[in-house]
Amino acid sequence: MGSDCLKVTKYFLFLFNLLFFILGAVILGFGVWILVDRSSFISVLQTSSESLKVGAYILIGVGAVTMLMGFLGCVGAVNEVRCLLGLYITCLLLILLAQVAAGLLIYFQRDALKAEVSIVVRDLIRDYDPDDQDKKSIQDAWDYVQERLTCCGWTGPQNWTENEILLNKSLTSYPCSCFNGSVNVLHNSGFCDTATNKTVSVADWPVYTKGCMSSVQSWLQDNLGIILGVCTGVAVIELLGMVLAISLCKNIHREEYSKVPK
DSSP states (O other), X not given: OHHHHHHHHHHHHHHHHHHXXXXXXXXXXXXXXXXXXXXXXXXXXXXXXXXXXXHHHHHHHHHHHHXXXXXXXXXXXXXXXXXXXXXXXXXXXXXXXXXXXXXXXXXXXXXXXXXXXHHHHHXXXXXOOTTOGGGHHHHHHHHHHHHHTTOXXXXXXXXXXXXXXXXXXXXXXXXXXXXXXXXXXXXXXSEEEOXXXXXXXXXGSOBOOSOHHHHHHHHHHHTHHHHHHHHXXXXXXXXXXXXXXXXXHHHXXXXXXXXXXX
16 A cells, blocks of 8 residues: 555656646746847846846746756656655745745835836936937837837826937927827837927827836736736645655655565
């Protein structure tokens, strides 16, 4: 009976660690994607925000460690190596505690993170220059965000009044990616001219009146259930792995003593 229980535990622990290895690969890939992405809102933040870069490196590190743990767990389960299983349980516990701490930190620092994102985007809008090739990738990413989310600026199109180029043109131009007409403009980046050469106000621009901040927040709220579900699923998987590893360690111990001749 004990031998059958040991085999079943080994089987489930092996499958669990295989899943854990794949999960680590996904986390690592997500961290790499944050660093190399050049076509979404992530690229806007990671180019200017040190916090997001640090977070990406942390994800890469956690993903690599998770993959290593999955590998050690598989080896320990198949070969019944208690030392590896003990190391695996310890590392799994430390990662679980680190995840809880990170979640609490993000929760209590959410206002500071929101303020940092606002500063990054407003600085980008203020320094936006279609002729600056060094910032072309990040500016194209922001144009993509405004076009896809049908928004303009961070809190609203008035943020663009801080742009030096538009001020020098007396606001007779506007960001093309903000255009809200039914007919597409020829290009969705850079600045487009209004129909008048006189000084105008933002209210005269044919642009979206909604800021991108509300659109981003709406996206986060719409996907909050998915995000929480994934986090909860990962935590459950980790707890299950600890339970299986502890159970296997106990069964290995009993099997060793049951094999001693009487």
